[in-house]
Amino acid sequence: MLYHLRKKFLCLSLFFLIISSLLSGCVSIEVASTHTESDDNLIKVPTDVTDYGPITAATYGTVALTDHGLYLIEQHGSDFVSLMYGDLATQRKVFLCANPSCEHNTEACTSYIPIQMGYAHPGIMSLNNELYFVQAAQVEDTPPHIAVVSEDGLNHKQIVQLPSSWRISSPYICKDSSYFYFFAEIVDSESGNSRTSLIQASADGGGLTEIFNFNAEDSAQYSLVGAVDRQLVVVRYPIIGETEEYKYYRITPHGNISDELSETPLYVSNNHDVLAQLYPNGLLSTSVTKNGTANLCIKDLTKDEEVLIAVTAFDLGLSEINSAFMRIPAPDCYILVAYDNQSMHEFLYDKTAEEFRPYTLEKHGDYATGTPDIIGEWEDYFILCTGDKNSKFDLYSTDGTLDTSDTIQITYALIPKNDFFSNNENYMIIE
Known part of the structure; x- marks a missing residue:
């Protein structure tokens, strides 16, 4: 399937004149x-x-990502959470603590962060x-x-x-x-x-x-x-x-x-794409015409470049498109989210072939559903949120009785970019 793709260069001075026009x-x-x-x-x-x-x-x-690796906050006790480090090279997750004999459950541990139950x-x-x-x-x-x-x-x-x-x-x-x-x-x-x-x-x-x-x-x-x-x-x-x-x-x-x-607004959107239109130095805009065509516009504000993509329900194998938006979770990764009268559908955009194909990777876990979320990239891999799992920790009652309590830990994984774009669930779990 091929879709219309064209670029046009806007007048930089006109663009900034519009943005900087200050009205009373x-x-x-x-x-x-x-x-x-x-x-x-x-x-x-x-x-x-x-x-x-x-x-x-x-x-x-x-979770946060730096050049040095993945950092996570996880709950391991009733009155504390722990700062964890995810080594992307080994896919291992460790307490951010240099003491090999530490039990990571007191303020003596560098990974220990006290919390109050019932508070964020x-x-x-x-x-x-x-x-x-x-x-x-x-x-x-x-x-x-x-x-x-x-x-x-x-x-x-x-x-x-x-x-x-x-x-x-x-x-x-x-x-x-x-x-x-x-x-x-x-x-x-x-x-x-x-x-x-x-x-x-x-x-x-x-x-x-x-x-x-x-x-x-x-x-x-x-x-x-x-x-x-x-x-x-x-x-x-x-x-x-x-x-x-x-x-x-x-x-x-x-x-x-x-x-x-x-x-004058930089962009006006409908209620489905309110937080999905901004990415570093660029803007995404999406509109659906009366005949059900989704017009997608990707503006690169640093290069003063605009990419226009038009896609129909027939192109996507849908009966209709009621609304749609596009997101760029990482550079060169384009995901179209389209709604028909039944449900939501996701598609990956292949810039080389100029076509969309279904995004079918799945989350796995005790509660997680839907497609994995990209939280960053490392070398030739994407870093994904791939699901969740139940985890237990010790809980002491006011009379000193030991009990257990449940919490949910998010699971993260690497996936080679080629496998991601091929919808191959080659998850390398960070654990």
Whole structure:
């Protein structure tokens, strides 16, 4: 099956003119403000005009990938989780601890991370090849914070601390050479009212600056979804009663930041592809015509290049296409997700043959279903989330009685890229 594929080069100056056009109706805040530990109020300060280089984005969760390997957070006890290291060369997973006689269940162990039952565990992420812990909300006496972690797990240095009434409220955190950027829910200690704001946090000293308060003039909700080159990208969720569209906007976080949320969206999508349209230095857009043709557009913003792909339900072996979106989980890997009136279907796009074919790899485990998720690549392999399994740990009751409790451990594996594209389940489990 061959499909239409063509490239066209856009006018770079026109593109950036559209993006940077600042209209009077922009959602904005009059001036940036910063938080001090001595005062929960935000104090006005001048904006910063220094360029701090490209911005990278990541989500925090139970796994992070750096050039040195895979890092995971797993629960092994009722009151702690463990920092694990996955050696990709040997497919072995070990506690991040150098003591061969350690039982990895006390604070003497470098892999040991205390937790409180009933609270969210700390997350882990990799930004600019650095490893970080993220505690999104207050847990007993521990405030929300971001901490940098050394590769061997020996050193944890808290570099950003939020007030106890704040909460990191979206999964994406971005960073340039000097600052972190994230959304936070801020609760006023006197009135109890809350607002959601985009925060700039210094990586050297932890100073907090409120860049935008999106709820001030607009009843819609906004969320940070990543970064493209030197700009943050946020998505605007629809207001009740509006046409159900998600609109993407750029923000330049330095310079005259009070005026740089463009009124013209970078992209408008339907509700199926809200978090699937952004990848490093590029954007994906998808639309389905009335006759059921899916038009897929891949924009590379660094090369000013646009790839257009048109595919019909007949091409995919479906009766119809109600909605569709495309994602690029890793460079040169394109996955089309299409919905008909029955269910969801996934297809791999072969750029050489210019065709789609079914993506049929499966997850395996006690609960997992669906196709494996790509979380990164290493040499000639993709790193996949391939399933899950039940795991037990000791649980002591208040009277000292020993019992056991269950938790779910995610399973990860390598797969040669050729096997992936051939739908051959040659999983090399990291265990």
